[in-house]
Amino acid sequence: MSSPTEAAASVPSPLPPAPSPPPPPGPVTGRSPGRLMRRRFRRDRTGVVSACVVVLFFAVGLLAPVISWLYGKDPYTLYGQEQPGLLDPFGFPAGPLGGVSGEHWFGLEPGLGRDVFMQLVYGIRTSLLIALAVTVATTLTAIAVGVTAGYLGGRTDYWLGRLMDFLLGFPSQLFFVAFMPVVVALFVDPREETPTWIRVTALVLVLWFLGWTGLGRLLRGQVLALREREFVEAAKVSGASPWRIVRKELLPNLVTPVLVQFTYMLPGVVTAQAGLSYLGVGLVEPTPDWGRMFATAGEVYENDPAYLFFPGTAMVVFVVCFNLLGDSLRDAFDPRTGR
Amino acid sequence: MEGDTTARADLGAAGRGAGRGEPLLRVEGLAKHFPVMAGFPVRRRVGAVRAVDGVDLTVHAGEVFGLVGESGCGKSTTGRMIARLTEPTAGTITYRGLDITRLGRRRLRPVRSEIQMVFQDPYSSLNPRQTVGTIVGGPMEVNGIDPPGGRGRRVRELLETVGLSPDHVNRFPHEFSGGQRQRIGIARALALNPRLIVADEPVSALDVSVQAQVVNLLREVQRDLGVAFVFIAHDLAVVRHFSQRVAVMYLGRIVEVGDRDSVYSRPRHPYTHALLSAVPEPVARDGAGPGPDGEGGGGSVRERIRLAGDVPSPADPPSGCRFRTRCWKARERCAAETPPLVRLEGDAEGHLTACHFPEEPTTAARGGDVVLDPAPTTEPHPGTSP
Numbered sequence: 001m002s003s004p005t006e007a008a009a010s011v012p013s014p015l016p017p018a019p020s021p022p023p024p025p026g027p028v029t030g031r032s033p034g035r036l037m038r039r040r041f042r043r044d045r046t047g048v049v050s051a052c053v054v055v056l057f058f059a060v061g062l063l064a065p066v067i068s069w070l071y072g073k074d075p076y077t078l079y080g081q082e083q084p085g086l087l088d089p090f091g092f093p094a095g096p097l098g099g100v101s102g103e104h105w106f107g108l109e110p111g112l113g114r115d116v117f118m119q120l121v122y123g124i125r126t127s128l129l130i131a132l133a134v135t136v137a138t139t140l141t142a143i144a145v146g147v148t149a150g151y152l153g154g155r156t157d158y159w160l161g162r163l164m165d166f167l168l169g170f171p172s173q174l175f176f177v178a179f180m181p182v183v184v185a186l187f188v189d190p191r192e193e194t195p196t197w198i199r200v201t202a203l204v205l206v207l208w209f210l211g212w213t214g215l216g217r218l219l220r221g222q223v224l225a226l227r228e229r230e231f232v233e234a235a236k237v238s239g240a241s242p243w244r245i246v247r248k249e250l251l252p253n254l255v256t257p258v259l260v261q262f263t264y265m266l267p268g269v270v271t272a273q274a275g276l277s278y279l280g281v282g283l284v285e286p287t288p289d290w291g292r293m294f295a296t297a298g299e300v301y302e303n304d305p306a307y308l309f310f311p312g313t314a315m316v317v318f319v320v321c322f323n324l325l326g327d328s329l330r331d332a333f334d335p336r337t338g339r
Numbered sequence: 340m341e342g343d344t345t346a347r348a349d350l351g352a353a354g355r356g357a358g359r360g361e362p363l364l365r366v367e368g369l370a371k372h373f374p375v376m377a378g379f380p381v382r383r384r385v386g387a388v389r390a391v392d393g394v395d396l397t398v399h400a401g402e403v404f405g406l407v408g409e410s411g412c413g414k415s416t417t418g419r420m421i422a423r424l425t426e427p428t429a430g431t432i433t434y435r436g437l438d439i440t441r442l443g444r445r446r447l448r449p450v451r452s453e454i455q456m457v458f459q460d461p462y463s464s465l466n467p468r469q470t471v472g473t474i475v476g477g478p479m480e481v482n483g484i485d486p487p488g489g490r491g492r493r494v495r496e497l498l499e500t501v502g503l504s505p506d507h508v509n510r511f512p513h514e515f516s517g518g519q520r521q522r523i524g525i526a527r528a529l530a531l532n533p534r535l536i537v538a539d540e541p542v543s544a545l546d547v548s549v550q551a552q553v554v555n556l557l558r559e560v561q562r563d564l565g566v567a568f569v570f571i572a573h574d575l576a577v578v579r580h581f582s583q584r585v586a587v588m589y590l591g592r593i594v595e596v597g598d599r600d601s602v603y604s605r606p607r608h609p610y611t612h613a614l615l616s617a618v619p620e621p622v623a624r625d626g627a628g629p630g631p632d633g634e635g636g637g638g639s640v641r642e643r644i645r646l647a648g649d650v651p652s653p654a655d656p657p658s659g660c661r662f663r664t665r666c667w668k669a670r671e672r673c674a675a676e677t678p679p680l681v682r683l684e685g686d687a688e689g690h691l692t693a694c695h696f697p698e699e700p701t702t703a704a705r706g707g708d709v710v711l712d713p714a715p716t717t718e719p720h721p722g723t724s725p
Contacts, residue, residue, distance in 0.1 A: 229463045229464075230458040230459070230460055230463045230464035231463065231464050231466040231474075233424050233456070233458065234456065234458060234464055234524070235477065235481075237422050237423075237424065237451065237454075237455060237456045238451065238452075238455070238478035238482070238527075238530075239444065239447070239448045239451035239452065239478075239481050240477075241444070244481065248469075248477070249466055252469070253466070253467070255468075
């Protein structure tokens with residue numbers, strides 16, 4: 001049997017053998033983990049698109065005053081009542097699709113006649129702000145409690161576990177409704193007017209209080225499983241402190257569940273907070289709020305269905321994109337994903 | 340206390356049986372009892388699993404000390420206690436004259452860097468989120484060691500030592516095969532220039548073809564760097580290949596310990612006999628009966644011993660000699676008295692056996708096979724006929 005080289009040599013070639021390409025200069029060095037992660041993420045088109053949409057939502061929330069200035073309207077002015085002709089005699093916006101026009105892009109609110117676009121932009125601002133605060137606080141608490149319980153084990157684990165069971169046993173929606181006024185009353189005398197920031201704080205506190213338990217339990221279980229792995233023991237043998245083991249050995253392995261839960265939790269908090277506003281225990285008028293727009297839309301949907309359309313679509317797009325982003329980030333963070 | 344250089348030179352020169360003066364590691368009466376909790380609503384201690392129950396051993400500098408025994412006999416627990424991963428219930432561990440049994444993490448630190456561990460499962464012993472460079476360099480970071488030329492260079496050197504390409508530093512563990520992963524684990528153990536490595540079944544999770552490579556690597560490490568090993572395995576052939584001294588464990592106790600050749604060719608404890616007879620022989624039997632030199636030792640036909648039943652539960656071990664429930668020589672005395680681990684008459688120095696009625700020091704076939712297993716022997720064997 002002739003090898004390929006022999007076969008090639010037997011054929012007379014008019015050309016001199018082509019010089020082999022020079023080896024790449026320098027030693028071959030691998031890419032750093034961070035760069036690999038970014039590379040994997042950029043190859044995931046769904047992830048990149050979702051990330052753009054999510055960033056857009058946050059940008060809208062952050063830049064709401066700028067948008068308001070460019071757009072020339074604000075969320076508080078009652079345009080429909082100031083300018084005759086925008087609302088019909090029954091208080092519903094005149095014109096197609098809830099009064100969509102070049103002047104009011106998303107139409108007008110029935111009754112009061114405020115600008116829907118501005119309401120939505122400022123509503124996204126408050127909702128995302130609250131949701132972000134709640135989710136970050138919740139995740140940090142869950143990591144602290146879950147890792148402590150899982151790593152220390154024994155009595156600590158037992159009591160933290162019972163605490164989590166206890167809080168998980170609460171009916172959360174009822175708790176939110178019942179405790180919002182209580183928490184608000186802790187800060188302000190009920191006879192005085194409640195400042196908005198106190199309502200926001202109360203909302204964050206109430207949602208945080210019951211929110212962290214699920215993730216806390218999940219992380220406890222993960223740490224329990226990781227703690228028995230031999231790489232943790234190898235770190236112990238090298239003399240690593242518990243803090244270092246948690247930081248360098250455990251937390252990097254918890255990135256995936258934390259990230260996935262974070263991206264499920266944030267839209268969840270947005271909707272939960274919207275639900276509270278819908279029930280009337282969240283933010284009150286005149287603070288613009290995404291959730292309360294649904295409450296208003298629910299009252300008027302028979303006569304003005306278009307009012308539900310814009311906040312609803314925005315919410316669906318946001319939730320879907322955020323979840324997709326979570327999936328893509330998880331894949332990108334996992335070095336085993338072969339992309 | 341002897342200096343670094345003298346200790347290392349010592350072992351390089353003498354090889355087997357080197358540095359028989361002050362041992363590197365001395366373990367005395369080491370025990371680990373895992374509590375068994377039960378009861379409702381208040382859980383209380385109802386008993387203890389005596390995983391390790393009074394183990395004495397010494398390891399000299401540069402020596403490979405093999406620890407064999409079947410699953411659950413406590414050999415891994417012993418290794419973990421030596422590496423201070425498991426807290427002993429009783430006993431003392433003395434490392435170079437320093438009692439490290441109860442030292443806290445901070446005070447243990449200087450010793451930690453000298454006693455390292457290689458783990459059994461190469462898939463769970465490397466953090467999947469860290470690069471090889473981080474894994475191997477981690478111990479240096481923990482102990483604040485800055486080798487000349489930087490940690491990065493040292494990591495590359497270590498990878499080369501264990502037979503991996505230095506360019507692999509930025510790869511992740513999942514990109515490697517089991518054998519390569521075990522090499523990474525060995526590189527990590529070597530990062531701190533240890534004097535003693537506890538290798539807990541380092542090859543039993545690997546393919547047979549790769550096992551030999553890894554054992555040879557460990558051997559090179561031991562020879563070139565003078566590292567002493569506590570080598571835990573259940574594979575007698577691997578232990579024989581690598582160890583200078585061997586201890587046989589049964590149910591939390593050492594039943595026989597001695598130089599490799601002494602234990603393998605002149606075993607005295609019935610359990611050691613049984614274990615050795617279970618090792619498959621590469622030589623095909625030629626059908627010859629017990630040869631004329633059958634009693635004298637060195638015959639090609641070995642004895643055949645088959646044990647009955649299971650190892651008794653370490654939660655409730657037998658009284659006296661722990662092997663007596665499966666031993667063909669057991670008498671009343673075995674139940675009443677625990678046999679001490681002593682040097683028997685006619686044995687080499689350092690060869691200790693814990694048995695009241697030791698066997699003859701040979702592995703050659705005896706008059707009849709010892710078959711305690713009630714299962715019928717299907718194939719009649721030339722050795723069986725009287």
